[in-house]
Amino acid sequence: MSTVREAMVSNPGQLPATAxxxxxxxxxxxxEVRAVYVTDDERLVGVVTRKTLxxxxxxxxxxxxxxxxxxxxxTPHFTIGPDVPLEEAFRFLExxxxxRVPVVDEHHRLLGVLSRSVLQRRLAEDEEEPLPPAA
Numbered sequence: 001m002s003t004v005r006e007a008m009v010s011n012p013g014q015l016p017a018t019a020x021x022x023x024x025x026x027x028x029x030x031x032e033v034r035a036v037y038v039t040d041d042e043r044l045v046g047v048v049t050r051k052t053l054x055x056x057x058x059x060x061x062x063x064x065x066x067x068x069x070x071x072x073x074x075t076p077h078f079t080i081g082p083d084v085p086l087e088e089a090f091r092f093l094e095x096x097x098x099x100r101v102p103v104v105d106e107h108h109r110l111l112g113v114l115s116r117s118v119l120q121r122r123l124a125e126d127e128e129e130p131l132p133p134a135a
Contacts, residue, residue: 046073
């Protein structure tokens with residue numbers, strides 16, 4: 001049975017808690033980056049999105065070059081372990097209506113991110129039956 005580890009995106013966009021909001025904004029300019037994962041000594045401490053930057057920095061007039069991510073990062077609503085079976089992970093994402101969830105180990109170190117869209121594709125691939133051998 002396939003697990004989260006096999007379907008997660010390794011090396012998600014991440015920055016240390018001491019990085020600036022400006023650095024997060026630069027990463028978030030890339031269309032494929034939806035969130036920046038904030039770590040402290042490899043442990044996940046929070047998530048910063050475009051909305052976070054607007055609400056916590058821009059709207060209140062903070063300087064993005066001197067505002068540290070640790071001050072604005074939001075605690076993730078959920079995390080998931082790397083050894084969870086994919087079917088269980090899919091049910092979890094559906095139940096919680098989550099598009100993506102950080103994958104962490106038992107020490108809360110960030111290992112990757114599991115995306116609902118990637119997971120759906122992976123489950124569909126697993127369900128495909130192999131073609132009969134050619135005659």
